[in-house]
Amino acid sequence: MVLVGTRAGLFRVSDTNGHWSAERLLATDKPIMSLAVDATGEMICVGFYQGGMCASSDAGRSWRPIGADLPHQDVRTVALHPTDRQTIYAGTEPAALYVSHDGGQRFDELPAVRTHPSAKDWAFPIRPKLGHVRTLAFHPDDPQTFYVGIEVGSLLKTTDGGQTFTEAPDCGHDIHRALVLDDPARTVLVTTGLDTNAYKSTGYEGLFRSGNGGANYLQSNAGLGVYKYCEDAICAEPGRPQRVYLAAARGIPPYWASMTRMVLGAAFGTFAYFVTPSRLRRRSGAEVVLFASDDGGASWQRLETPGLPSPLFDMVWALVVAPDPGRPQLYLGTTGGDLYVGEPGGQSWRKALSGLPIITQLHALAA
Numbered sequence: 001m002v003l004v005g006t007r008a009g010l011f012r013v014s015d016t017n018g019h020w021s022a023e024r025l026l027a028t029d030k031p032i033m034s035l036a037v038d039a040t041g042e043m044i045c046v047g048f049y050q051g052g053m054c055a056s057s058d059a060g061r062s063w064r065p066i067g068a069d070l071p072h073q074d075v076r077t078v079a080l081h082p083t084d085r086q087t088i089y090a091g092t093e094p095a096a097l098y099v100s101h102d103g104g105q106r107f108d109e110l111p112a113v114r115t116h117p118s119a120k121d122w123a124f125p126i127r128p129k130l131g132h133v134r135t136l137a138f139h140p141d142d143p144q145t146f147y148v149g150i151e152v153g154s155l156l157k158t159t160d161g162g163q164t165f166t167e168a169p170d171c172g173h174d175i176h177r178a179l180v181l182d183d184p185a186r187t188v189l190v191t192t193g194l195d196t197n198a199y200k201s202t203g204y205e206g207l208f209r210s211g212n213g214g215a216n217y218l219q220s221n222a223g224l225g226v227y228k229y230c231e232d233a234i235c236a237e238p239g240r241p242q243r244v245y246l247a248a249a250r251g252i253p254p255y256w257a258s259m260t261r262m263v264l265g266a267a268f269g270t271f272a273y274f275v276t277p278s279r280l281r282r283r284s285g286a287e288v289v290l291f292a293s294d295d296g297g298a299s300w301q302r303l304e305t306p307g308l309p310s311p312l313f314d315m316v317w318a319l320v321v322a323p324d325p326g327r328p329q330l331y332l333g334t335t336g337g338d339l340y341v342g343e344p345g346g347q348s349w350r351k352a353l354s355g356l357p358i359i360t361q362l363h364a365l366a367a
Contacts, residue, residue: 002320002331003044003060004339005032005361007274010046012060013339013353020341020352025060031274034077035361036088043085045104047075049273053090055104066104072096076151079136082143089162091133095122095150097162110162113148118167121198122153126262135232137178140186147188147214149175152197155190157214171217172204177232183241185211187296189220191230194252206230207246209297223300226250227289232361233316233332239325242296245346247316247332250287257281257315274317274360276335285313290332292346307349308332308340318362327367333359 003025004011010026030051037044044056045066053067053075067075072092081087086103096114098107113119113133122131131153139145148156148165155168155175172192181187188210195204206228209220221228233247253262257275277285289311291300304310314336322329330342332349337356342349 001365001367002322002339003035003037003361003363003365004333004356004359005035005046005318005363006337006357006359007031008357010035010044010060011356015341015352020339022353022356025056026054026063031358032360033075033273034091035363036078036080037363037365038080038085039366041365043080045078045080045088047078047090049076050074053078053104055088057103064104066100067098067107070098070107074132076132076134077136079138079146082138089136091136091148093124093130093132095119095131095133095153097133097136097148099162112158112163112165113150113156116154116156116165116167118154122150123197124152125196134175135178137180137188139180140182147178147180149178149190151175152195152199155214155217168210168214169216171208171210172206172219173199173202174205176230177234179234179236179244181236181241181244181296183296185296186213187211188214188217189234189244189297190217191232191234191246193229193231206248207234207297211296211298220297221300222298223293223302224248224291225302227287227291227311229286231315231317233319235319235321235330237321237325237328238323239328242294244293244297245319245321245330246291246293246297246300247288247319248291249315250289250311253315255282256284256286274335274358275315276358277313277315284311286315287311288314288316288334290319290346303346305342305346305349307351308342314338317360320362320364322364323366329364331362331364333362335359 030048034047077091134151156165174193314334
């Protein structure tokens with residue numbers, strides 16, 4: 001079973017004797033930017049593009065708005081404290097981080113993000129050219145330690161629950177997703193696109209990796225070839241943290257998406273995110289390929305994926321693995337509204353559903 005966040009609501013997709021069906025849990029006219037679920041599957045928090053937040057405490061049967069006191073209602077990331085589901089983090093555009101300790105009734109700013117010295121350079125390349133908090137990832141052993149990624153900007157780390165932050169050295173700046181592996185080194189993987197704006201001179205792109213708790217980062221693109229554009233589509237196999245899966249595209253969106261649609265969308269305040277490929281721009285689309293690593297992201301191998309087109313025309317923003325170590329199925333969602341299910345290991349795939357709205361987020365539920 002998997003929760004599917006889309007441009008038009010949240011669905012629960014389940015399998016009954018090989019027949020996959022989707023139940024809409026939440027209808028919305030605002031695209032879902034972020035989805036956070038606690039270990040029980042009961043507490044669900046959703047952040048919307050220019051649409052605030054809402055939460056459910058009963059696995060999606062009922063919903064309530066939260067975060068009305070946030071000064072910015074463009075919520076780009078939400079995260080639940082690993083051991084206290086009443087503690088909710090919200091990252092916004094403009095880039096700022098807030099925390100609630102009462103299930104979302106009241107949010108307070110953690111100002112060390114907004115006031116960080118590097119914030120002067122943070123800017124998304126499309127109007128209004130503001131940076132935003134794109135990702136938040138907790139350390140597996142200590143929830144007071146977490147990583148906050150700014151698109152386009154800095155990767156920040158706190159060890160005191162967000163009171164202070166340090167900037168990661170030598171990491172890409174077009175940050176999309178941070179993932180902390182449950183391996184002995186607590187390896188940090190960061191997916192990025194291509195450095196632009198104030199960071200253009202770095203030439204940084206693709207995946208970055210730290211094997212020493214974030215003290216320093218190295219580009220980790222060995223084996224990816226020309227497929228280095230990485231969005232949120234990265235996950236680690238439960239019980240086998242060195243096994244990591246990554247979906248990566250050939251080139252940044254200007255190579256395969258309609259830039260006119262993106263620019264006009266930004267100019268007129270409509271949706272300009274989760275872009276879909278344009279055949280007029282590139283006939284082969286985003287050209288997304290699935291990779292696997294068995295050394296915690298140090299190197300990558302392209303997977304043979306019967307049942308899953310390789311490369312895929314549509315962009316992939318969401319890739320997750322089921323939390324059951326005995327059967328770690330993979331789920332992959334595309335901007336074309338297709339949901340694919342992969343057998344453990346990612347060697348065999350089938351299309352579970354098609355015709356969904358643009359898929360932006362996935363969360364696999366325990367069986």
